[in-house]
Amino acid sequence: MRHVVAAVAGLIFALGLGISGMTDPGKVIGFLDVGGAWEPALAFVMGGAVVVYALAYRLIVRRPRPVVEVKFSLPTAKKVTTSLVVGSALFGIGWGLGGYCPGPALTSVVSGSWEVGLFVVTMLAGMGLHQVWERLSARGSAAAAPAPAAPLAEGPLKGVDA
Amino acid sequence: MDASTIIAASVGGVLIGLSAAIFLLFNGRIAGISGVVGGLLAPKAGDWGWRAAFLGGLLAGGALLMMLYPEAFPAEVPRSLPVIGAAGLLVGFGTRLGSGCTSGHGVCGLSRFSVRSAVAVGTFMTTGAITVFVMRLVTGG
Structure with a gap:
């Protein structure tokens, strides 16, 4: 269902x-x-x-x-964080460059245009890149401070707004 | 800006709101595209199917539009391929780092009076407008 x-x-x-x-x-x-x-x-x-x-x-x-x-x-996050602002700023630059945000790009994939196809591929690559980056920074902060509470609290909740 | 453009924009907006409301009523989730799709790249047990189904619906909707209203997809995009490639990277990385895009922060977040989403929307609208302004200077269009 x-x-x-x-x-x-x-x-x-x-x-x-x-x-x-x-x-x-x-x-x-x-x-x-x-x-x-x-x-x-x-x-x-x-x-x-x-x-x-x-x-x-x-x-x-x-x-x-x-x-x-x-x-x-x-979403449970309340704090305005640097990640929120920097991420939104980067998204806005990409939006202004390409004219696509994620929903319309994915909807347009079936139209078969090269432009949308390329956009969706690099968008998914960007999402994957963020995942790698988040994992590396979580490992880095875990190594710096042995208490695992911070990355655990931040990690899963971060994506929740969207 | 003529009346038909405004009517189409409003009708489309109402449908988007309705879709997000259905998703909240039945599944209790926020219809944020970058979050739904981004979660597919790091699947957790039991968390994959509904995301894939939503994406499938989105693609099916695109196919339906292609059949009934192909004007939705323009033949020409006003940007070159390298610019579009860079744009996709920024949109993908940025929406995940910023926890949302036009749907999650824009539609759903603003409706919930979320301060985080209001900041996000203000930020991406501003950098988007600046980018378009700079692109016009650079390309001379």
């Missing part, structure tokens, strides 16, 4: 991205071109999504548990 829901959610998500214009890097770059010929239309994508999700979120989390899973898995 959880797999069926995930697949349906993924499908609706992709349709939303395609209909909204997010799968068109030219439009995305136009939206980010605040200093030039700014095309603000894509603000309505986030606007529409946030209105629906903000209302739904408040109703849904009143439930004792989700319909399928035994509990909600929601």
Whole structure:
């Protein structure tokens, strides 16, 4: 059941991205071109999504548990960290360079364009690189401070927002 | 910016919000693409299937769009291949380091009034705008 829901959610998500214009890097770059010929239309994508999700979120989390899973898995991190800011800054640079963020890129893979194919391959490589880097830095800090509490608390929770 | 663009953007946005709401209601999870897909690269026991299913749905949605609304995918992308390759690396690494992208931080995080997500969105919007500005200066477009 959880797999069926995930697949349906993924499908609706992709349709939303395609209909909204997010799968068109030219439009995305136009939206980010605040200093030039700014095309603000894509603000309505986030606007529409946030209105629906903000209302739904408040109703849904009143439930004792989700319909399928035994509990909600929601982000618990509260602190604004250097990783959060540096990572988001790098993501923004990549977004402005390519015009793709992860969802629209993956949705566009089936269109068969070389550009999207290359973007998705290097994006997955970037994600893999982060994993290697995180593992190395966890090992480094574990060697520096023998108490394993810090990497254990940080590691699994870090990815939870997304 | 004409009315049809705004309507399409809003309808698409509502669908994205609806998808994220369904995912939260049934599976109790945040629909953040970089997190869902990134987790596939380091699979933990019992944590793989739903991620693969979500990705499968995303790809199936792309195929459906290709059949019914191919205009969603432009024939031309305004960037060269080397730039796109570098962009992918930055997006992949950055979204994992920053714990989220446009969906996890943007849609879901802002809706939950998360301070972390607000900081993330402000940061990637700013560096994205600066990058586009600099690219226009460099390429002269």
